[in-house]
Amino acid sequence: xxxxxxxxxxxLLLLLGGYGWTLGREIVREERRVAARIESNMLLGIGRYTGxxxxxxxxxxxxxxxxxxxxxxxxxADRLGDDLAIWREVAHRVSDRRGVRIIGFCDDSQCAxxxxxxxxxxxxxxxxxxxxxxxxxxxxxxxxxxxxVQKAGSEPFGVxxxxxxxxxxxxSQRILD
Amino acid sequence: xxxxxxxxxxxxxxAVIGDGVLTxxxxxxxxxxxxxxxxxxxxxxxxxGRGSSVSLFASGLAVDGTRVAxxxxxxxxxxxxxxxxxxxxxxxxxxxxxAEAMRLKGVSVAVLLPRAAEGFDPAALVPAQVPQVAFVSxxxxxxxxxxxxxxxxxxxxxxKLVWAQHGMLRPDSIASALRVLQExxx
Numbered sequence: 001x002x003x004x005x006x007x008x009x010x011x012l013l014l015l016l017g018g019y020g021w022t023l024g025r026e027i028v029r030e031e032r033r034v035a036a037r038i039e040s041n042m043l044l045g046i047g048r049y050t051g052x053x054x055x056x057x058x059x060x061x062x063x064x065x066x067x068x069x070x071x072x073x074x075x076x077a078d079r080l081g082d083d084l085a086i087w088r089e090v091a092h093r094v095s096d097r098r099g100v101r102i103i104g105f106c107d108d109s110q111c112a113x114x115x116x117x118x119x120x121x122x123x124x125x126x127x128x129x130x131x132x133x134x135x136x137x138x139x140x141x142x143x144x145x146x147x148x149v150q151k152a153g154s155e156p157f158g159v160x161x162x163x164x165x166x167x168x169x170x171x172s173q174r175i176l177d
Numbered sequence: 178x179x180x181x182x183x184x185x186x187x188x189x190x191x192a193v194i195g196d197g198v199l200t201x202x203x204x205x206x207x208x209x210x211x212x213x214x215x216x217x218x219x220x221x222x223x224x225x226g227r228g229s230s231v232s233l234f235a236s237g238l239a240v241d242g243t244r245v246a247x248x249x250x251x252x253x254x255x256x257x258x259x260x261x262x263x264x265x266x267x268x269x270x271x272x273x274x275x276a277e278a279m280r281l282k283g284v285s286v287a288v289l290l291p292r293a294a295e296g297f298d299p300a301a302l303v304p305a306q307v308p309q310v311a312f313v314s315x316x317x318x319x320x321x322x323x324x325x326x327x328x329x330x331x332x333x334x335x336x337k338l339v340w341a342q343h344g345m346l347r348p349d350s351i352a353s354a355l356r357v358l359q360e361x362x363x
Contacts, residue, residue, distance in 0.1 A: 009185045016192035023199040030206055034217055050293055052312055058242030074315070107315045129238050129312035132258070132323055133291045139220075139318060 049103055049134055051127040054116035061101050061125045062150075068099040071175055072138050073147035073161060075104040075126060077111035084115070084122065086161070089168035090175070091123030097176060105130055105138050149175055211353050215341040218330060220322045229336025233317040237310035240293045245308040251334065253284045253358065258328040260295035266327045271346035273303045275329065278351050280304065282358060284331070289313070291326060329354075333361045 049070060050060040062070040071094075075083050087104060094100045102124035106112040112128040130138070137156065141148045146158035159174045160166065206213075231254045235247040247254070255276065259266040266272075276286050286307050290296050293311035302309070321330070324343070331340040331354055340357040342350050 006182055006185055009182075009189050013185065013189050013192055016189070016196050020192065020196045020199050023196070023203050027199070027203055027206060034213065047292055047294075050312075052238055052242050056242075105315055107319065109314065109316065129314055130318075131292045131312060132289065132318065135313065135315060135318040136323065139315070 047131060047134055049127075049130070051103075051105075051130040051134070054106065054112045054126050054128045056128075059125065059127075061103055064101065066099050067101045068152040069101070069175075070150045071100065071102045071147055071159075072134070072141075072150075073102075073104055074138050074142035075106050075111050075115070077106070077108045077114075080111055080114060084118075086168050086171070088123055090161075090172050093168060093172035094175060095123060100175070101125070103127060105135065147171075147175075210347070211340050211342055211350070211357070214328070214343040215338060217343065218321050218323065218328065218341045219338060220320055228316070230317060230320055230338065231332050231336035233314060233320075233336075234287070234289075234310065234332075236314060237289075237317070238312040239309060240290075240296045240311040242312065245287070245310050247287045247308050247310065248285045253279075253282075253334055254332045254336075255279045255284050255286045255354075256289050256330045256332070257286070258289045258291070258323050258330070259297075259326050260291050261297050261301075262295050263326040265325075265345050269327055269345045271348060271350055272327065272329070275346055275351050275354060276304045276307075278355060279331075279358075282355070284358070289323075291323070331357065333358075 048060050049062040049072065050058070053059050061067075073087065075087075083104075087102065091102050094102070104115075104124055104126045106115060106126055106128055109128075112126070115122070115126045116128075137148060141158050144158060145160050145162040147161045148156045149159050150156040159171065161171045231247075234254065234256065235245075237245060237247070239245045257266075257272065257276075279286060286304055288297065288302065288307055288309045290309060290311045296309050296311060299306060299309075321338070327345065329340075329342045329346060329350070330338055333339045339361050340354050342354075
């Protein structure tokens with residue numbers, strides 16, 4: 001009798017252990033899924049950068065013939081003067097190198113209004129509206145103080161452009177490396 | 178022999194308690210899926226900026242760069258982040274029922290595309306003729322993180338995200354969204 005009772009208890013124990021193991025694995029898997037979603041968002045690829053610029057034109061600047069390197073960054077309305085000065089200089093420095101296209105994304109409507117009213121050519125395109133995937137990639141890079149550089153046929157990589165002592169010359173060099 | 182019995186009984190008790198805790202935990206994870214999805218969709222530190230999320234979304238543009246007719250005030254908004262090329266979006270059989278249930282409650286429905294090139298044929302849209310937004314402003318994007326298609330997002334009249342579901346909808350998603358909408362209206 002005692003033997004039977006122990007055997008039944010051991011079987012029950014094994015069943016409960018199996019159930020607990022399955023549940024535990026499912027919970028861990030769900031937690032990992034949530035973390036992986038956020039992680040994968042940080043590694044989003046870039047497309048063709050189709051968007052609507054500050055003048056309201058629908059553009060795909062990266063699709064122009066001969067473009068082999070695209071640089072994207074976020075223009076911050078609260079530091080617009082500084083950001084525009086840096087990127088004007090960077091655009092000027094890389095202008096000798098054919099095939100580089102620079103695209104800024106305004107972070108709010110105030111930035112778009114201001115840039116749209118700037119009379120002087122900036123040397124780069126500024127988007128007011130973008131596609132979700134591209135916009136997220138630009139935002140994620142900006143959270144790390146980076147712009148995104150995409151060479152033809154390869155994955156995009158980040159280049160830090162906001163940092164103490166970083167000059168437009170150094171940023172241009174990193175973009176062209 | 179007696180010692181063995183005590184040991185097995187003890188282990189059994191531990192297993193029962195452990196499984197009980199894990200079951201509660203699993204139930205909590207499953208029943209709080211919309212809250213977890215909502216938390217994951219909201220981008221940290223991105224709540225600033227001018228305008229409600231609904232009015233910012235309504236200023237978005239269609240595939241051809243023209244304005245889309247998304248009502249920007251007075252009505253809650255259900256956004257489905259989905260694309261023509263997404264197999265899970267096509268297989269999501271709960272979406273048409275959720276969209277219809279929301280429409281009957283006066284909720285506007287719109288589709289948000291990951292890329293303009295992945296827009297739906299208007300004839301194949303569910304619900305029919307629902308506006309498709311292909312381009313959104315950074316002001317809106319700064320607030321939300323969209324990681325998978327399909328994702329459903331429900332905004333209340335004030336433009337606040339009150340409910341979300343990552344991935345394919347579940348049979349209980351309709352009741353869950355309706356409950357949140359009802360609670361929010363109180």
